[in-house]
Amino acid sequence: MSMSLDLAAEVFREAMRETVKRYSLWYLVEGVLLVVAGILAIIYPVISSGAVVILLGWLLIASGLLQGLSLIGARQVPHFWLQLISVILAILIGLLFLRDTTQGLMTLALLLIIFFMMEGISKVVFALTIRPFPNWGWVLASGLVGILLALILWASLPVTAVWLIGVLLGVNLISIGAAIAYLAWQVRKSDAATPTQPPA
Template structure:
């Protein structure tokens, strides 16, 4: 017997609600830590370029680990692999930053452009997948912010400075953390 698209969508939404509600505290903690990491990324670009690059590397590795922890409980959701690729890319870029902090600023800018774009696209796809879910617009907005930040960085590529990289990364982490924390809070309260 075939199931209608609307019935399948409702089953999916209910499974998402149950999963987010069950792990709401983890999602709330992840969102809060990502917001703190974003604030640190915005504050620390004042220091030397090497310190900023090392800090960005650690922020990407730590945020990748946090996102991996939250994704473990969501293995069965659609677009799991897209989210996993995005997280893997964040951690790879973080490890590359840590391996050679003296590498060229253009290389770092290009890596962040790819990361912001992939992160943004994966969030937009995920948001459109859960669209009838309450407050799905926050996840969509987070994805749009990631795409916009990649385009801003691309437009400023020849003259990109270290502080711009830190500010854009901080804005991206804050938007992701806010979306995750708000979604978890709303599901926990309801």
């Protein structure tokens, strides 16, 4: 029996909404930690640009691992593979930052452009998948911010400062973290407000 495209889309959305509800605590913790990582990425280049590449590498790895945790048990949802690619990309770029801290700013900027673009696209797809989930627009906005940051960094080439890379990475992590944390918080709040049905 064939299923209409609209019905299939609704089934996928419902699966995604259930996943967000089930793992809302993980999403909340992930969001808060990403915001903290974003603040560090913004503050650190201003204080000392000497070791900023190492810090950015570790922040990318940490953000990749945190977002990877949110994918546990979510293999059946439509955005899984795109989100997984984004997670792997964050970890790989972080490892590249740590492996050779002397590489040129141009290389770092190009790697981050790819990361921002993939992360932005995956968040846009994620947001469109869970709509009309309450507050799905925040996740959509964080994805659009990622795409915008990629374009800003691209426009600044070939002259790119270390502090700009740090600030843009920080803004990206804060926007993703805030959107995910807010979504998870609202889900947990609405679940707590919903009275449980007595068994029949």
